[in-house]
Amino acid sequence: MNLFVSFMLRAISVFIKDGVLYTQEEENHCFRHTVECKAVMVLFHYCVMSNYFWLFIEGLYLFTLLVQTFFPERRYFYWYTVVGWGTPTICVTVWAALRLHFDDTSCWDTNNTTALWWVIKGPTVVSIMINFVLFIGIIVILVQKLQSPDIRGNESSIYLRLARSTLLLIPLFGIHYTVFAFSPEDVSKKERLVFELGLGSFQGFVVAVLYCFLNGEVQSEIKRKWRSWRQRHPSLVSSGVNGEHSSPCSTIQIHVL
Secondary structure, three states: OHHHHHHHHHHHHHHHHHHHHOOOOOOOHHHOOOHHHHHHHHHHHHHHHHHHHHHHHHHHHHHHHHHOOOOOHHHHHHHHHHHHHHHHHHHHHHHHHHHHHHOOOOOOOOOOOHHHHHHHHHHHHHHHHHHHHHHHHHHHHHHHHHOOOOOOOOHHHHHHHHHHHHHHHHHHHOHHHHHHOOOOOOOOHHHHHHHHHHHHHHHHHHHHHHHHHOOHHHHHHHHHHHHHHHHHOHHHHHHHHHOOOOOHHHHHHHHHO
16 A cells, blocks of 8 residues: 555656646746745655655565565564655655755756765665565575475476566566666666656556456455445445346446446
């Protein structure tokens, strides 16, 4: 839930930032120097950084599930929440304070001082690289489990399951961000922008489809909720099926569900 909230906040912050910075096309936003503009940039960086850290928390959570037989989830959940939301708060607050005192220019949407920008970029890159290491570790564990004598199937089916598991983990861990993690801001700027926006824009959707809507437990819960709703509202269901103005498509849909 926290991961998907971070995805939603990241998308909302992008719309807010673009709405504030580019409301008037004839105005050059680089020369804007308002508190509203700077506050929007602080919110934007916080939401983006929170999304990176919750991807890191998700990777750490899955890795911990695989390596620990007994996993006290409630005890770890508190620390996951602190790291996922607290670390971006500290980093962005420090960055905003340093930017206010040492580089209070334009709308804070440009990074003229590289050292200040690494207050945000540094922890983000670290989280990306740790997630990449966790990703490799999980792949190794999956290989060991799939090669176990208890796993039936020929060699091709084992590699197929491994490839499928690997592809499923790439969007969840944000592995594609490692491509330009260490590249300077002024190098391959256009390619990095297209790559990160193209994949990042669909990352939340892909994760939602793979890990929620195609999940058997989620589908069972949705069906259970639907049956419970039908039992509480039998008159609505019967009127929808047997009503004079009900369409055949609606009848088929109800029977399928």
